[in-house]
Amino acid sequence: MSVGIRHDDLRRRNRAMVISAVRRASQPSRTEIAATTGLSHSTISTISSDLIAEGILAEAKSNEPVSMKRGRPQVALTLEPRAASVVAVVLSLNSLSAAIIDYAGNTVVEETTRLVTEHMSGEALTDECVAMIRRLTESDDAAGGTVLRIAMAVQGITDAASRKLLWSPITRHDDIPFADRLEQEFGVPVTVENDCNMIAEALRWRDPSRYRDDFIAILLSHGIGMGLVIKGELFTGTQSSGAEFGHMIHRPDGALCRCGRRGCIEAYAGNYAIWRNARLGDENAEPLADLSDDDIRSLADAARDHDGPEREAFRKAGEAIGFGLGSMFALFDPAPLAFVGVGATAFDLMEPHVRAAIAKTAGGLHSKAISFDTEPNEVPLKREGAMMRALLHVDQEIFAAGSAPRRADADVA
Amino acid sequence: MSVGIRHDDLRRRNRAMVISAVRRASQPSRTEIAATTGLSHSTISTISSDLIAEGILAEAKSNEPVSMKRGRPQVALTLEPRAASVVAVVLSLNSLSAAIIDYAGNTVVEETTRLVTEHMSGEALTDECVAMIRRLTESDDAAGGTVLRIAMAVQGITDAASRKLLWSPITRHDDIPFADRLEQEFGVPVTVENDCNMIAEALRWRDPSRYRDDFIAILLSHGIGMGLVIKGELFTGTQSSGAEFGHMIHRPDGALCRCGRRGCIEAYAGNYAIWRNARLGDENAEPLADLSDDDIRSLADAARDHDGPEREAFRKAGEAIGFGLGSMFALFDPAPLAFVGVGATAFDLMEPHVRAAIAKTAGGLHSKAISFDTEPNEVPLKREGAMMRALLHVDQEIFAAGSAPRRADADVA
DNA sequence: CAGTATTTTTTCGAGGCTCGAAAAAAAGAG
DNA sequence: CTCTTTTTTTCGAGCCTCGAAAAAATACTG
Numbered sequence: 001m002s003v004g005i006r007h008d009d010l011r012r013r014n015r016a017m018v019i020s021a022v023r024r025a026s027q028p029s030r031t032e033i034a035a036t037t038g039l040s041h042s043t044i045s046t047i048s049s050d051l052i053a054e055g056i057l058a059e060a061k062s063n064e065p066v067s068m069k070r071g072r073p074q075v076a077l078t079l080e081p082r083a084a085s086v087v088a089v090v091l092s093l094n095s096l097s098a099a100i101i102d103y104a105g106n107t108v109v110e111e112t113t114r115l116v117t118e119h120m121s122g123e124a125l126t127d128e129c130v131a132m133i134r135r136l137t138e139s140d141d142a143a144g145g146t147v148l149r150i151a152m153a154v155q156g157i158t159d160a161a162s163r164k165l166l167w168s169p170i171t172r173h174d175d176i177p178f179a180d181r182l183e184q185e186f187g188v189p190v191t192v193e194n195d196c197n198m199i200a201e202a203l204r205w206r207d208p209s210r211y212r213d214d215f216i217a218i219l220l221s222h223g224i225g226m227g228l229v230i231k232g233e234l235f236t237g238t239q240s241s242g243a244e245f246g247h248m249i250h251r252p253d254g255a256l257c258r259c260g261r262r263g264c265i266e267a268y269a270g271n272y273a274i275w276r277n278a279r280l281g282d283e284n285a286e287p288l289a290d291l292s293d294d295d296i297r298s299l300a301d302a303a304r305d306h307d308g309p310e311r312e313a314f315r316k317a318g319e320a321i322g323f324g325l326g327s328m329f330a331l332f333d334p335a336p337l338a339f340v341g342v343g344a345t346a347f348d349l350m351e352p353h354v355r356a357a358i359a360k361t362a363g364g365l366h367s368k369a370i371s372f373d374t375e376p377n378e379v380p381l382k383r384e385g386a387m388m389r390a391l392l393h394v395d396q397e398i399f400a401a402g403s404a405p406r407r408a409d410a411d412v413a
Numbered sequence: 414m415s416v417g418i419r420h421d422d423l424r425r426r427n428r429a430m431v432i433s434a435v436r437r438a439s440q441p442s443r444t445e446i447a448a449t450t451g452l453s454h455s456t457i458s459t460i461s462s463d464l465i466a467e468g469i470l471a472e473a474k475s476n477e478p479v480s481m482k483r484g485r486p487q488v489a490l491t492l493e494p495r496a497a498s499v500v501a502v503v504l505s506l507n508s509l510s511a512a513i514i515d516y517a518g519n520t521v522v523e524e525t526t527r528l529v530t531e532h533m534s535g536e537a538l539t540d541e542c543v544a545m546i547r548r549l550t551e552s553d554d555a556a557g558g559t560v561l562r563i564a565m566a567v568q569g570i571t572d573a574a575s576r577k578l579l580w581s582p583i584t585r586h587d588d589i590p591f592a593d594r595l596e597q598e599f600g601v602p603v604t605v606e607n608d609c610n611m612i613a614e615a616l617r618w619r620d621p622s623r624y625r626d627d628f629i630a631i632l633l634s635h636g637i638g639m640g641l642v643i644k645g646e647l648f649t650g651t652q653s654s655g656a657e658f659g660h661m662i663h664r665p666d667g668a669l670c671r672c673g674r675r676g677c678i679e680a681y682a683g684n685y686a687i688w689r690n691a692r693l694g695d696e697n698a699e700p701l702a703d704l705s706d707d708d709i710r711s712l713a714d715a716a717r718d719h720d721g722p723e724r725e726a727f728r729k730a731g732e733a734i735g736f737g738l739g740s741m742f743a744l745f746d747p748a749p750l751a752f753v754g755v756g757a758t759a760f761d762l763m764e765p766h767v768r769a770a771i772a773k774t775a776g777g778l779h780s781k782a783i784s785f786d787t788e789p790n791e792v793p794l795k796r797e798g799a800m801m802r803a804l805l806h807v808d809q810e811i812f813a814a815g816s817a818p819r820r821a822d823a824d825v826a
Numbered sequence: 827c828a829g830t831a832t833t834t835t836t837t838c839g840a841g842g843c844t845c846g847a848a849a850a851a852a853a854g855a856g
Numbered sequence: 857c858t859c860t861t862t863t864t865t866t867c868g869a870g871c872c873t874c875g876a877a878a879a880a881a882t883a884c885t886g
Contacts, residue, residue, distance in 0.1 A: 006873070013417070039844080043843080069862075070855070073853060230651065248740035327662050330655075330657040332656075333651045362657055362660035427872090443835065452874095455836080455837080455875080455876095482832085487833085
């Protein structure tokens with residue numbers, strides 16, 4: 001049962017609200033914050049002056065947009081960049097990247113490397129992460145606030161506690177405890193989360209008007225991933241990161257999936273599946289290990305150019321996605337969709353079939369009204385999502401709790 | 414954005430916690446409540462004496478279980494039955510029932526009627542509900558607390574705000590605004606919710622050790638319904654009651670479903686589908702309108718007796734359910750299951766096929782560990798669920814807020 | 827049977843938090 | 857230079873929860 005509310009929780013929650021209001025709005029004044037939170041002006045005044053004294057917020061002195069209004073001008077509040085920093089790590093098939101980000105969300109340093117993840121053990125992968133983070137934190141550019149949190153976005157299934165990678169297509173090894181090792185190395189809390197969930201988180205911040213309480217991000221790539229936001233919350237499994245759209249069953253005992261099972265949506269709509277259908281015409285052929293983005297683009301060009309197996313392969317992919325979405329919509333009603341990744345460049349070939357399939361399902365009543373959007377480049381989204389996760393945690397768990405000031409140089413102000 | 418916490422919210426929430434602790438535990442003492450809520454003894458003491466003064470709680474004087482312990486004996490707190498009452502209405506195919514329930518959860522009066530819902534308009538159905546509730550509230554037995562809330566459990570899809578029945582198999586009419594009409598008639602808040610969601614709510618109270626944070630109730634009846642609890646919350650759609658397991662797609666463009674579409678799980682596992690497969694062997698035959706429970710039982714007997722079309726029909730049903738569950742488990746991991754309704758009496762015929770299908774899906778790793786339970790009689794569950802919904806609302810929204818005492822005779826104590 | 831030990835419940839003052847009202851601050855308008 | 861308007865801060869009042877101590881109610885002990 002959830003625990004009672006103590007008196008000091010109250011302050012903590014209201015501090016959290018103020019911080020979150022500042023992060024969300026561009027540069028709100030105290031008055032605006034009072035309006036959005038519903039708290040009184042006096043409370044907001046007290047809390048924000050505390051936060052400024054602690055070096056978490058700052059008054060934006062710089063630009064004068066010349067209010068042109070009578071009365072005392074509003075003072076815009078901002079996040080103090082030096083209040084803290086976080087590290088966002090993105091680990092994907094054959095690629096690792098990391099960045100240090102300041103408290104205001106600006107990237108301070110970053111690095112990206114190619115590595116052959118398929119042939120690496122869990123330990124080797126962790127070592128690479130440790131080494132890269134260490135290079136970044138020790139680089140000269142990494143001045144500013146102390147690192148208070150590290151967030152990883154990885155391809156694959158993570159556990160519900162965000163501590164380890166349970167299974168991933170990028171390596172043959174299971175149960176890689178990234179969080180434990182990284183916490184040990186760097187002495188700050190670490191989370192490991194599924195990359196598609198991070199994509200969803202990022203979309204929320206990129207375009208809050210479109211992606212707010214309910215939406216679906218689908219990653220069309222070698223495999224098929226999904227990040228799901230329902231009722232304003234990231235939807236995860238009870239034990240794992242969940243939302244494995246790609247492994248919902250499209251056709252019982254159907255095409256051979258990379259996961260070894262049969263009939264998964266991914267076995268029709270993953271890059272390898274589209275290539276297999278177009279080039280081999282054999283649903284049971286062993287999935288290819290890797291496939292370049294160009295391979296997919298040329299399949300798409302061929303499909304656009306003339307009728308043939310390529311076009312049919314994209315049709316099957318669209319159909320699988322559409323029926324899968326229809327099944328999901330039976331559970332929680334239709335929601336706006338974002339298709340992310342290379343596959344999004346070929347989405348024009350799939351869209352009519354996606355819609356046609358949805359129309360045959362319970363969600364079909366509104367099939368035409370469902371909004372589709374595409375974003376070919378998933379890499380920045382993954383990083384932004386991991387960054388936001390880390391920053392929000394600092395906001396809510398560390399700074400909202402108060403106590404000591406965190407800024408490296410709190411006495412400057 | 415969610416609103417800040419004011420000072421009086423604090424009291425309201427903590428009052429809510431105390432009430433909920435009393436409703437949950439059998440007869441907790443103040444000390445136990447302090448332990449479960451984490452609040453201090455003094456706070457619990459203040460709040461509970463307030464609640465007693467307001468006639469919401471009472472000290473259980475009666476039975477002495479002879480604590481056999483040294484020290485001042487604990488005083489058990491109970492819900493004061495006369496603090497309020499609620500009405501629970503259950504509307505199903507050709508059947509309407511309602512009951513008045515006191516604040517402690519005891520049924521005061523009840524009534525059940527058969528009616529031919531299929532041929533009734535929305536207005537006629539509402540009229541029947543109004544008439545039955547009026548009979549109950551005006552009956553002599555209905556002494557006790559004032560009715561503070563009415564909760565309906567209906568077969569079909571309701572809207573997310575729990576105000577109307579959007580679509581139902583029990584009538585050909587759509588969009589029936591039960592809540593508006595009943596509120597107008599009786600002057601108390603009314604909710605209309607999907608019956609399977611109420612079944613899930615009821616299971617939580619019947620067996621909290623088994624069904625708590627994550628579980629699935631599946632109603633095997635003429636159609637297939639589901640009530641889903643994830644992370645301690647009833648899972649509903651964003652616009653509708655959602656969780657329409659029966660209309661997830663099992664086989665694209667497959668068997669003809671009662672809903673007019675093709676390949677839904679229900680079109681393989683609903684009573685009509687099992688009967689159709691067993692007796693007609695034609696998946697495209699128009700679904701029968703009604704089918705008695707005995708029809709299903711005799712199909713099950715035949716299937717147990719010898720191999721043949723009956724056994725095959727149950728196999729197909731089990732397979733459809735299993736693949737459907739597998740797809741769901743890809744989204745949120747496996748959870749304990751309760752199979753409710755007539756179909757549960759034939760579940761022995763389906764279980765191996767359900768498990769075999771799950772084993773072929775992403776949830777399959779733990780397929781043997783997933784617990785199945787059956788409960789043939791869904792009717793009391795629906796009523797209990799509606800009752801609990803109504804009572805919890807009174808707890809949380811009305812009594813937690815405080816202000817005036819609600820008891821009919823608050824000065825008796 | 828009286829006194830002691832033990833456990834539960836209540837009482838009471840202290841400390842925090844938010845709120846409303848009023849004051850102070852900071853501009854533009856005339 | 858004064859008035860008006862709007863934002864922000866200050867200050868006392870009113871709640872709420874907490875810890876400690878007191879009160880209450882029972883079993884144990886000799």
